[in-house]
Amino acid sequence: MKKHSIFISLLTMSFQSYGQDSSINKIKTWLTEKNFSIRKTFDGSKNENKPAGMLFWIDHQSKNDFFNVDLAIKISEFELLKNKHSSLIFYPKVEWHKSTDSTDLKNKIDGGINFEFIPFGLKSPNLKPGLVNEGLVIAPWFQGTSSFKQNLLDKVFETKLTLQTSFASNYSWLPGWQMRDGNLNFRFRYYPYFGAEYNRLPNLITKGVSEEFYCYFIRLFAELWIVPRTLQLNIDGTYRQIINNKSSIKTWLPIINPSLYFYPGKQETIGIGYEYKNGYDTDAKFQLVQLSKLTFNIKI
Numbered sequence: 001m002k003k004h005s006i007f008i009s010l011l012t013m014s015f016q017s018y019g020q021d022s023s024i025n026k027i028k029t030w031l032t033e034k035n036f037s038i039r040k041t042f043d044g045s046k047n048e049n050k051p052a053g054m055l056f057w058i059d060h061q062s063k064n065d066f067f068n069v070d071l072a073i074k075i076s077e078f079e080l081l082k083n084k085h086s087s088l089i090f091y092p093k094v095e096w097h098k099s100t101d102s103t104d105l106k107n108k109i110d111g112g113i114n115f116e117f118i119p120f121g122l123k124s125p126n127l128k129p130g131l132v133n134e135g136l137v138i139a140p141w142f143q144g145t146s147s148f149k150q151n152l153l154d155k156v157f158e159t160k161l162t163l164q165t166s167f168a169s170n171y172s173w174l175p176g177w178q179m180r181d182g183n184l185n186f187r188f189r190y191y192p193y194f195g196a197e198y199n200r201l202p203n204l205i206t207k208g209v210s211e212e213f214y215c216y217f218i219r220l221f222a223e224l225w226i227v228p229r230t231l232q233l234n235i236d237g238t239y240r241q242i243i244n245n246k247s248s249i250k251t252w253l254p255i256i257n258p259s260l261y262f263y264p265g266k267q268e269t270i271g272i273g274y275e276y277k278n279g280y281d282t283d284a285k286f287q288l289v290q291l292s293k294l295t296f297n298i299k300i
Contacts, residue, residue: 066101076092144162162196193218216241232261232263255280
């Protein structure tokens with residue numbers, strides 16, 4: 001009860017400070033203009049709104065409650081190719097993932113460079129008659145992510161490389177389309193992903209031995225604003241299949257991670273959230289987890 005009281009008190013003070021101090025808004029505007037972003041992680045499109053969080057976990061399988069931090073920072077953007085129909089963007093990232101869970105203690109610093117390649121332009125559904133409407137109704141785009149993690153507890157380095165593709169469109173109900181209401185408030189979008197990844201994990205099965213394996217995966221991310229700029233629902237589900245499994249790791253690895261966030265004052269930066277995770281978690285050494293968490297969130 002004491003932990004929950006401290007958490008709620010900190011959250012309340014943060015909301016009050018945010019509403020009273022316009023300097024926070026100035027900092028947010030400056031960071032946005034410089035293409036900096038703060039999220040939970042950058043494993044999909046840079047447009048995915050997954051806020052960073054500090055949280056208190058409630059474990060349904062045991063009495064092992066613990067404290068956790070998930071923080072990722074996108075450091076600017078470098079656009080190497082930009083024309084009427086295509087673009088290529090690189091952006092460095094730094095992430096910190098820490099858990100005091102006694103069954104999965106971790107403290108990892110993650111650095112890497114991601115890229116997003118959009119090879120085709122998109123047609124506009126609202127273009128005036130007579131104007132040239134170049135591009136495609138729905139087009140693929142590609143993303144590569146690199147994660148080089150220093151495990152501060154085991155003093156080893158972990159590697160994860162991912163290449164995936166998704167789709168974008170300006171037409172209703174197609175992937176990437178941004179649904180807006182009559183007041184032009186953003187309400188809904190989704191991205192399906194298809195990709196492959198490489199993992200190198202020391203001490204996964206046997207201490208002193210590194211496991212290397214490849215996976216293919218299918219992922220769906222959906223974002224719904226139930227109340228514009230106030231109540232956000234995210235659905236994030238992934239199915240992984242290990243291709244070259246030479247260890248005792250389970251071959252098929254599904255996981256679902258829905259989350260609900262509340263942002264008071266229609267400000268979309270500081271909020272409180274509830275997240276649920278059920279499946280084989282890559283952050284927990286591919287172990288089966290079923291966890292709930294109450295989060296203090298920030299998103300820029």
